[in-house]
Amino acid sequence: MRISQKLFFITLIFSLFAVPQFANAHEHKKAKGKVSIENVWARATFALAKTGAVYLRIDNASQSDITLLSVRVDSSVAAEAQLHETVMEDEMMQMRELESGIKIPAGTNLEFQPGGKHIMLMGLKEPLRASDTFVLTLVFENNKIMRVSVEIKDAR
Numbered sequence: 126m127r128i129s130q131k132l133f134f135i136t137l138i139f140s141l142f143a144v145p146q147f148a149n150a151h152e153h154k155k156a157k158g159k160v161s162i163e164n165v166w167a168r169a170t171f172a173l174a175k176t177g178a179v180y181l182r183i184d185n186a187s188q189s190d191i192t193l194l195s196v197r198v199d200s201s202v203a204a205e206a207q208l209h210e211t212v213m214e215d216e217m218m219q220m221r222e223l224e225s226g227i228k229i230p231a232g233t234n235l236e237f238q239p240g241g242k243h244i245m246l247m248g249l250k251e252p253l254r255a256s257d258t259f260v261l262t263l264v265f266e267n268n269k270i271m272r273v274s275v276e277i278k279d280a281r
Contacts, residue, residue: 160185162263162273167246168239168280169255177203177253179244179261179275184234191269193235194226196244197262204248206261211240220245226266239280255279 165181185191198206208223218240227242229235237243244261246253255277263271 160187160191160265160271162271165261165273165275167253167259167275167277169277170249170253172252174252175247175249177246177249178239179206179246180237180239181244181273182234182236183229183263185229185231188231190228190230192226192228192266193263194266195264197264198246199260201250202259203246203250205246207245207247208242209245210242253277 161184163182163184165179167177167179170177179196183193193208196206196208208227209220210223211218211220213219222245223242227235235242257277258274259277261273261275263273265271
């Protein structure tokens with residue numbers, strides 16, 4: 126047998142035995158799951174704005190329900206950050222704070238988007254300028270904390 130044929134057979138045999146084991150390891154990791162934060166952005170504001178909004182997606186690929194209790198932002202960005210939702214009440218759209226947090230069932234995701242759930246930044250220190258970034262801290266039950274970078278976009 127030539128060297129190239131031997132190499133081919135060795136590769137073939139390795140792939141028959143190694144690939145299924147790798148696939149099982151991947152499935153185990155996927156089954157165990159994790160929580161991830163994606164598509165994090167804030168809408169640019171006008172010069173005198175005192176409030177802003179942040180949008181994102183939380184994927185709960187874990188096997189346990191989680192609760193997002195609160196959000197924080199550095200005081201150089203805003204005085205306060207709050208979880209909010211937009212609802213229709215008495216034929217008017219209104220925003221209300223979600224003081225008890227938001228539960229995210231296992232295997233689901235939660236989308237924060239314009240006209241729905243969102244994060245309100247109250248008492249902006251400066252306008253949110255397109256292409257700038259800042260850090261947002263998400264606080265989950267059991268003192269689990271995730272920090273994410275927020276990209277500011279011109280959403281006109």
